[in-house]
Structures are given as C-alpha cells and as structure tokens.
Amino acid sequence: MTRLSSAFAKGRPALVTFVTGGDPTPDATASILDALVEGGADVIELGMPFTDPMADGPAIQEANIRSLGAGTKTADILRIATEFRARHPEVPLVLMGYANPMTIRGADWFAAECMKAGVDGVICVDIPPEEDPELGPALRDAGVSLIRLATPTTDHARLPAVLDGSSGFLYYVSVAGITGMQQAAQTSIDEAVARIKASATIPVAVGFGVRTPEQAAAIARVADGVVVGSALVDLVAKHGADAAGPVKELTAALAAAVHSARTQ
Amino acid sequence: MLQMGFRAALPQRDWPRKGPLQIWTFPRGSAKRQGMNAPTPNSFRTLPDDRGHFGQFGGRYVAETLMPLILDLEREYRKAQADPAFQAEFDDLLEHYVGRPSPLYFAPRLTEELGGAQIWFKRDELNHTGAHKINNCIGQILLAMRMGKTRIIAETGAGQHGVATATVCARFGLPCVIFMGATDVARQAPNVFRMKLLGAEVVPVTAGAGTLKDAMNEALRDWVANVHNTFYIIGTAAGPHPYPEMVRDFQSVIGKEARVQMMDRTGRLPDVLVAAIGGGSNAIGLFHPFLDDPSVKMLGVEAAGHGLDKEHAASLAGGRPGILHGNKTYLLQDEDGQITEGHSISAGLDYPGIGPEHSWLKEIGRVDYTSVTDKEALSAFQLLCRTEGIIPALEPAHAIAAVQKLAPTMGKDQIILANLCGRGDKDIFSVAEHLGVSL
Numbered sequence: 001m002t003r004l005s006s007a008f009a010k011g012r013p014a015l016v017t018f019v020t021g022g023d024p025t026p027d028a029t030a031s032i033l034d035a036l037v038e039g040g041a042d043v044i045e046l047g048m049p050f051t052d053p054m055a056d057g058p059a060i061q062e063a064n065i066r067s068l069g070a071g072t073k074t075a076d077i078l079r080i081a082t083e084f085r086a087r088h089p090e091v092p093l094v095l096m097g098y099a100n101p102m103t104i105r106g107a108d109w110f111a112a113e114c115m116k117a118g119v120d121g122v123i124c125v126d127i128p129p130e131e132d133p134e135l136g137p138a139l140r141d142a143g144v145s146l147i148r149l150a151t152p153t154t155d156h157a158r159l160p161a162v163l164d165g166s167s168g169f170l171y172y173v174s175v176a177g178i179t180g181m182q183q184a185a186q187t188s189i190d191e192a193v194a195r196i197k198a199s200a201t202i203p204v205a206v207g208f209g210v211r212t213p214e215q216a217a218a219i220a221r222v223a224d225g226v227v228v229g230s231a232l233v234d235l236v237a238k239h240g241a242d243a244a245g246p247v248k249e250l251t252a253a254l255a256a257a258v259h260s261a262r263t264q
Numbered sequence: 265m266l267q268m269g270f271r272a273a274l275p276q277r278d279w280p281r282k283g284p285l286q287i288w289t290f291p292r293g294s295a296k297r298q299g300m301n302a303p304t305p306n307s308f309r310t311l312p313d314d315r316g317h318f319g320q321f322g323g324r325y326v327a328e329t330l331m332p333l334i335l336d337l338e339r340e341y342r343k344a345q346a347d348p349a350f351q352a353e354f355d356d357l358l359e360h361y362v363g364r365p366s367p368l369y370f371a372p373r374l375t376e377e378l379g380g381a382q383i384w385f386k387r388d389e390l391n392h393t394g395a396h397k398i399n400n401c402i403g404q405i406l407l408a409m410r411m412g413k414t415r416i417i418a419e420t421g422a423g424q425h426g427v428a429t430a431t432v433c434a435r436f437g438l439p440c441v442i443f444m445g446a447t448d449v450a451r452q453a454p455n456v457f458r459m460k461l462l463g464a465e466v467v468p469v470t471a472g473a474g475t476l477k478d479a480m481n482e483a484l485r486d487w488v489a490n491v492h493n494t495f496y497i498i499g500t501a502a503g504p505h506p507y508p509e510m511v512r513d514f515q516s517v518i519g520k521e522a523r524v525q526m527m528d529r530t531g532r533l534p535d536v537l538v539a540a541i542g543g544g545s546n547a548i549g550l551f552h553p554f555l556d557d558p559s560v561k562m563l564g565v566e567a568a569g570h571g572l573d574k575e576h577a578a579s580l581a582g583g584r585p586g587i588l589h590g591n592k593t594y595l596l597q598d599e600d601g602q603i604t605e606g607h608s609i610s611a612g613l614d615y616p617g618i619g620p621e622h623s624w625l626k627e628i629g630r631v632d633y634t635s636v637t638d639k640e641a642l643s644a645f646q647l648l649c650r651t652e653g654i655i656p657a658l659e660p661a662h663a664i665a666a667v668q669k670l671a672p673t674m675g676k677d678q679i680i681l682a683n684l685c686g687r688g689d690k691d692i693f694s695v696a697e698h699l700g701v702s703l
Binding site: 051052068074117140152158162181 | 330472484485488491574589592
C-alpha cells in the first residue's frame with residue numbers, strides 16, 4: 001500500500017489540508033506542516049507558490065505573494081518536502097500548484113525531484129487530461145501519483161478521461177469557481193460524489209469553500225476525504241510565523257469532525 | 265538593431281516587377297475578402313492541429329472547470345465557420361459598423377524621408393473605436409450570442425480592447441464587465457471613462473503589479489465562477505485553444521484586404537510586412553494571409569522598453585517557452601518559471617507573453633522578429649505625425665521605428681507594408697509627459 005492509499009484506508013473519512021509553501025517564509029513552513037500532522041490531518045498538500053495563481057481566491061493569492069516576497073524558490077519547496085519526509089515517514093505529502101513552475105526545467109526533472117523528496121502526489125491546476133503528455137507520463141514513470149481535479153462542469157461523458165491516468169485520489173472541486181469563496185449546496189455535493197464514486201476506483205476527496213468543522217463533517221458523510229485550504233491559509237496570514245498553534249487547533253477540530261462524521 | 269539574419273534574408277530583386285505574379289493566378293479586382301491563395305502541401309496556414317497546438321506551442325492549459333466550456337466553444341466556432349449566415353453577418357458589421365475595408369495608403373513623404381523602399385500603411389487606425397481590436401470583438405460577440413451567453417467579460421491593458429468590447433456589448437445590448445489592472449486604470453483614465461460611457465462596469469485589479477496579466481488572471485477567475493452564462497472575449501491571439509486561432513481568423517481580415525488592395529494598386533505583393541507585437545493579434549492578422557507567399561518577408565516588432573538588458577516586454581527576444589493563461593508560448597520569466605513583469609511605454613505591448621503562433625513562426629523561421637525601445641518608438645511616433653499628418657498609437661509606432669531602420673537598406677522599387685493598427689489619441693497624454701510637455 002502506498003502512503004496515499006493507506007491514508008484513505010483507515011476505516012473513516014480522511015482530512016486533507018493545504019497550506020502554501022514558504023508562507024510567510026520558507027523557514028516557517030516546517031512548524032506549520034508539523035501542526036497539521038499533530039492536529040490529525042491525514043494528507044498534507046503543500047502549495048508551490050506562483051506569480052499568477054488564476055484558480056485561487058484572495059486568501060491563497062496573498063499567500064503566494066507573501067511566499068514569493070519572502071524569496072521562496074522551487075528549491076526551497078523541495079527542501080521543505082524532503083525535511084518533512086524525514087520527520088514524518090508515514091504521512092502522505094502532495095505538491096499542488098501550476099504548470100509553469102512544475103515543467104520549466106522539464107517534467108522529467110520535476111518528477112525525479114518529487115520522487116527524491118518523498119512526495120507522494122502532484123496536483124497541477126492547469127494541466128487538464130487533454131495536455132497530460134506535459135507532465136503525466138513523467139510522474140507515472142517516477143511512481144508519483146497524478147491527482148486530477150473534477151468539477152461541477154465535468155460531466156458523465158468527460159469523467160472517464162479525468163480518471164484515466166489519475167491515481168492517489170480524485171479531488172472534486174465542489175463549486176465552479178476559485179478557492180476560498182462560497183461553499184456548494186450540500187445536496188449538489190451529495191449527488192456529485194455519488195455520481196463520481198460510481199465510476200471511480202480511487203478515493204474521492206471534496207474541497208473548495210470548506211471552512212468549518214460542521215461543513216467538513218457534512219461532506220465527510222458522503223466523500224472519502226475533505227480538503228480544507230483557505231481557512232488554514234487565513235490563520236497563517238493572521239499569525240505569520242507563529243501560526244503553528246492556531247493551525248493545530250483548527251486542524252484538530254476539523255479532524256475530529258471529519259473522522260467521526262459517519263459514526264455520529 | 266535589426267537581426268543580421270533578417271537583413272541577409274531579404275529577398276533578392278529577381279521577382280516580376282509588374283503585373284500579376286506567375287505563381288499567383290490572382291484575379292485583379294475580385295471580391296474584397298477573397299485574397300487567399302489555396303493552401304499548398306507545405307502550407308504555413310494549416311495549424312493549429314486538432315489539439316490546438318502550433319508545434320510545441322499553444323494548447324489548452326486551463327483548470328478543469330473551464331475545459332468543458334473550451335471544448336464547447338471550439339465546437340460552436342467550427343459550426344459558425346461553416347455557416348454562411350455567420351460570415352455574412354460578420355462581414356456586414358465590419359463594413360457598415362466598423363468601416364471596413366480600411367484604406368491601403370502609400371506614405372510619400374515618409375518614403376522620401378527614409379530614402380529607400382516604398383512605405384505603405386494598412387490603416388486600421390481608421391476603424392470605429394480607433395484600432396484593430398474591434399474586428400475580433402465583432403466576431404466573438406456574434407459567437408457568444410450563438411452560444412446563448414448573456415454576459416460578457418474581457419481583460420484590457422491600455423483600454424483599447426476594453427473599449428472595443430464595451431462597444432460591441434452596447435451595440436448588442438449585453439452586460440459587460442471589463443477587468444483592468446489598477447495601475448492601468450490610473451494611467452488610462454480617458455479609456456476608463458469611454459468604457460463607462462458605453463455602459464461597461466470597469467473592475468480595477470489590485471493583485472500583482474496591477475497591469476494586463478493581472479487583469480487576465482482576474483478575468484479567468486470570474487469566468488471560472490460564471491461559466492454557465494458568461495463569454496470571455498479575449499483581446500489577443502493568445503489564451504487556450506481555440507482563442508489563438510479564432511482571434512487570428514477574425515483579425516485576418518486585415519491581411520486579406522491588404523493582399524487584394526496591394527495587388528489592385530501595384531499588381532504585386534509587398535516585399536516585407538511589418539507589425540508591432542504585444543500579444544500579436546494585429547501582426548498575425550496581417551501576416552497570416554501572406555504566410556504561403558514565399559516572396560513576402562515578415563517582421564514582428566516587440567517592445568524593448570528601456571532596452572533588452574533592462575526592463576522590457578520582448579517575450580521572444582528575452583523570454584523562453586513556458587505555460588501561462590492557457591497556452592504554451594514564449595514568456596518573460598525567471599529560472600523557477602515565475603512570471604516577470606513586462607515594461608513598455610505602450611500599455612498595449614506591456615504583456616510578458618505572446619500569442620503561441622508567433623512563437624511557432626519564430627522557431628520555424630518563417631517570420632523574423634526584432635524589437636525597438638521606448639525611445640525609438642517615441643521618435644517614430646513624432647516622425648509619422650510630421651511627415652504624413654497621422655498620429656499613430658504607441659503600439660504601431662514600434663512598427664514604424666522598425667520601418668525607419670529597414671527602409672533605407674532596401675531598394676526604391678521594393679515595398680514595405682506596415683500595419684497602422686491604432687490611432688494615437690489615447691496616447692497624447694503619455695507622449696506629452698515623455699516629451700516634458702505639461703498639458
């Protein structure tokens with residue numbers, strides 16, 4: 001079993017958490033990632049900062065600006081990942097970001113660096129299945145999961161193409177929109193997850209607009225995992241290098257809600 | 265400096281000088297927009313491929329939410345292309361609303377001043393709204409209405425595309441939201457007011473440096489949240505497929521007309537085409553109908569800003585291939601693939617990327633690309649005012665600066681055709697400031 005599949009095979013829904021790497025500084029990220037793990041997150045998404053995060057709302061846009069402003073380089077992200085893997089041998093780590101920083105030195109280079117750093121999966125926002133050759137083959141050859149996104153606009157006819165070549169889990173974006181804004185109606189999430197799970201052989205995690213333990217619990221009743229990002233990034237924005245405490249606290253509340261969602 | 269390769273590659277003067285060329289059995293005075301020769305097996309006009317790629321460039325690098333919409337857009341565009349009624353309505357609006365065909369003008373005093381090749385201008389600055397941008401907006405809004413979309417969004421840098429989009433939205437009664445970098449809103453106040461007069465909502469974008477690329481990010485964010493009813497009118501021949509192809513096709517009216525007009529007036533094709541490039545829509549519109557004419561050389565002119573070793577917006581000269589805003593193309597970026605800000609005196613050229621077809625045409629060597637500085641453009645701007653009584657926009661002033669260098673190296677029987685893609689009314693304030701004049 002891979003680290004990712006283990007995370008979704010604990011007999012309860014998984015909590016997936018996102019923070020932007022290098023926010024507020026490259027050196028501060030390690031303690032924030034540790035807080036996520038200590039709070040009970042099952043999968044960690046580490047955002048690779050990009051100058052033009054066109055799928056992100058204000059919270060994560062600003063996190064990108066703070067990170068790049070602190071001088072974060074791709075080498076820093078890979079170092080943060082490598083050190084995380086040494087501290088947490090069992091916790092799956094996923095890099096999330098945009099195509100250009102991932103492919104600028106060649107997809108093979110990036111895939112090899114991910115493998116060396118102990119990265120389990122990659123989510124690339126702006127490489128749809130139609131452009132898979134840009135990154136997918138290199139990641140699969142390196143044994144790194146390519147985690148794709150499905151959205152409310154991904155219809156039945158298109159879903160097989162999204163699933164083909166995906167592994168680890170499928171990230172269902174519950175609203176047509178950008179990160180951190182409105183939450184989708186629970187009934188639409190229930191329907192979409194049921195539809196996707198009928199076709200998918202990999203776990204389905206749901207994100208975008210999930211901010212509170214209550215929202216997370218409602219989603220965890222139907223999905224294999226719940227993704228929370230902007231609410232945690234907001235805490236980093238507020239507390240900066242001292243964010244570990246508040247991040248751990250929110251993560252613990254989210255984890256408790258998600259993990260027990262089906263037993264209550 | 266023009267690239268040495270370009271000068272060396274200038275055609276030898278051994279083509280037929282009068283009358284129709286042997287290889288082009290082009291009937292003089294035929295229907296206005298049928299100046300196309302049939303594609304040859306080695307045509308440069310067959311791309312993009314089915315996946316929207318021009319060689320390694322182009323493509324559809326968008327978030328999954330947009331992907332089904334992009335595929336739908338392509339299907340609808342193919343249907344529109346095959347529908348004579350769509351083409352007829354496009355042609356009718358271009359003729360009666362935009363004022364096409366735009367004149368082809370021989371510039372006698374500029375030619376004399378430079379003392380070399382004959383200089384001709386395609387006068388797209390005489391279009392309604394004062395630039396070539398409207399050609400594309402007409403095409404895209406007709407497509408939007410075919411698709412049943414009820415809300416239009418667009419990005420704008422200098423405001424020309426924003427004004428053109430607001431214009432067609434007013435003409436067809438659709439609500440219009442224009443995203444514009446906050447920096448550009450401040451330095452392009454007259455165009456902001458024009459857009460508002462035309463009924464558009466102008467949203468200042470404060471992210472990043474508050475310029476064109478940030479406006480495009482914000483437009484994409486709006487689009488992704490409003491896919492069900494919104495059509496995004498992209499202003500240049502860039503973005504995800506099918507935009508680069510579609511914008512090129514709508515702008516190709518420039519080159520198709522010019523080809524017919526030049527044959528009618530001189531009985532021959534021009535030797536060199538010259539056009540300024542930001543995203544590259546006016547240039548590809550002029551170049552594309554001539555790509556399979558082997559005797560016609562082409563020169564795209566990027567903005568070298570303060571100089572290629574300083575701040576500039578010359579993606580081909582100073583960038584390398586990468587992925588941004590839905591396509592792979594040459595981009596100004598650092599070693600990590602972070603996008604750097606472009607700089608040009610011309611807000612319309614101030615973009616760190618370029619349309620993907622230009623990246624391909626550069627790589628295969630069919631089109632040559634050069635760049636001119638802010639200072640050279642400013643001087644060319646004044647030269648055209650003084651010699652021809654035409655105030656050009658700062659964008660085509662870059663093309664004129666390249667013509668200024670090129671013409672004296674060519675013979676008097678040779679012809680340069682440059683695209684005068686916009687008029688300079690919008691730029692008089694910034695030109696005055698650069699010349700130290702307070703208005």
